[in-house]
Amino acid sequence: MSSGDFCPRCGDPVPERSEPLPGTPRERDEVLCNECYFEDFELVDAPDEIQVRVCSQCGAVHRGNRWVDVGARDYTDIAIEEVSESLGVHLKAEDVRWGIEAEQVDENSIRIHCTFSGVVRGTYVEEDVTVPVRISRETCQRCGRIAGGYYSSTVQVRANDRTPTKEEQARATEIAETYIAAREEKGDRDAFISEINQTPEGPDIKISTNQMGRGVSKRIVRELGGSFEEYPTLVTEDGDGNEVYRVTYAVRLPKFTPGEIIDPDDDDGGPVLVRSVQGNLKGVRLDTGEEYEARFEEGETPDARTLGTAEDAEETTVVTVEDEHSVQVLDPETYESKTIARPSYFDPDEATVPVLKSRAGLHILPSDAVETDAE
Template identity: 55%
Template sequence: MSESRERREFCPECGESVPPREEPLPGAPRDEARLLCDDCYFASFDLVDAPERVEVRVCSRCGAVHRGNRWVDLGAEDYTDVAVEEVTQALGVHLDAREVTWGVEPEQVDETTIRMHCQFAGIVRGSAVEADATVPVKIARQTCTRCGRIAGGSYAATVQVRAHDRRPASEERDRAVEIAREVVAEREDAGDRDAFLTEVDRTDDGPNLKLSTNKLGGRIADRVIQELGGSVSESATLVTEDADGNEVYRVTYSVRLPRFRPGDVIDPTPVGLTTTPGEGPVVVETVGDAVTGRRLRSGDRFRTDAELSAAAHLGHVDDGDPVTLVAVEDENAVQVLDPDTFETRSVPRPSFFDADAVTEGETVPAVKFDGEVFLVPEVDAEEGVSRMALVDFAKFCIGDES
């Protein structure tokens, strides 16, 4: 007898016959629920597995959110979107569901609680299934590791900004602090939560900056001398040992700004200002690996890699007022009003003086030293000078005790 019989399966729960199911692929786990009839299957079926509660840890100082085992800066103005994302990650949808769609409606209960009303829909065994879930989200305000370290005054490096044989100008002191904040902001934007400025101690001799890491301190010191010139040295002090027994050091970066800064008027060789044509006072334009500027008598470019330890500092161009141009005599001289006697006097016409850019009666930048008036060039404001002015430098003469 060759009669074929249809293979029948029965629900292990109620005994009702069920249509044959597809066999799982080789090596795949065998799900006993596949043997259940639809009634028994849906009787214990949950489309969504939702937690009873979700907690979101938020730093009360900086607003960072704790995820996994670390704090993350999200820049969120409120935490509704954060709560939605956390609930999304905590919810589980049944593997048998297909074409799943869902929506969420947040309800702000109070400042620290958001109730999430979630609706789900999908197809299971060819039938449309819907489910609702309400998940309360608690906003737990804490202090992140970074803010805790800042509040505790934690630091690993100190950057001391000083100047050689002078006190840093207020602009230099302020700019050094700005550079430190800029470097820290750059590291924060790059996701470095270990980068922060612990303390700024402003003194007349220069700021002392405490930084979170030695690497950050080195970056800031290098950036300061890159922009303001000078040199940097470092020294390390052993402070403790970590949990693994490794020695932990604090590093001090000593930044020394150059003796001169843009806008300073100096005499590189203080033997006499009128001995040789082309020599004499120089207005400093840049400092760094070399000092550059202009000779005030001739307008010739000046550059030296020497330390200028014997140079005399005569003053700065921002210490006075311009003089009035009376007339242009020739290619070698112009006439101006003496700022003290108001008499017309002839002064050297340097190469940087542009007679076409100024008319008689207008003011021109100049300095006065040892009874002689010199025209000065404009120095780029980005180099630290906002204007060039007339200065009576007689009071800055070497040996002057006043």
């Protein structure tokens, strides 16, 4: 713009300013004088009001098209953040500075007072704006589903030819709760347990998604042994015509549990104290102290009968050590001296040992098995 130009609005001379680059259009307001230019100038573009949707149950905030966990009960910081993101400052402003102050009007109303300053056309300008923020309390989709008992999968914890022990049932439930809680902590809002039903046969755990039902089942089997199978049921179709299935994950824990004494149907050395049922059943022979592992095809359920558990063991007196293969102890019921097998874990310096008396005879148990079980 050359010197000597006049403002088309008021007719006053317009101070000389640099011409735009060739090919660049001149802005309409560039021809105005400063007084006319600032009559219509707005340093800040602010909304008349902002509505913040929050979940009254979990405190999540709705942003865009989804709910976001913020863990807030005081929404002042949320209101400031929402207002800050909605404000726009004039592109011609330089050296912009601003401040925000919140005023809590009532439980659901907050006023955000904003002060902005900057330099435009070499002139210092300042502007104050107040944006009302209204807190709208709703129920998010997740909380609505939980309240409505929604679930997509059921993990049924059972055991082969027996009822799961109280410890197994409690641990299976704990595994599920820990896994789901970890998913929640990572921000997965689809992760929740709708209900846990304790049935006479074992717990039924209703979980929000099929994927998480499968994850819980895998972790239960990984720790407690056994296997699981999936039984899907078609329940509906989604808006795109895709079939939606609800899946039951039938977890079957092994027939035997750690701490049981079993008598395998083989000729390899007598009763076995079960140590582990993860993968193939593993344990120790009570006659020799040798390690035992079921054959691959038998897995965690070899053909065997149960003789008792480590809880059934009784402390008895060692009478004498006869040789490297036998020891004499008192029968805990008749108090008669009996010669029995001497396993490798037997300590000849001990005056007493834990023994199990069953239809297979009298056997010395490892002391750590009895102590661990008692704990």
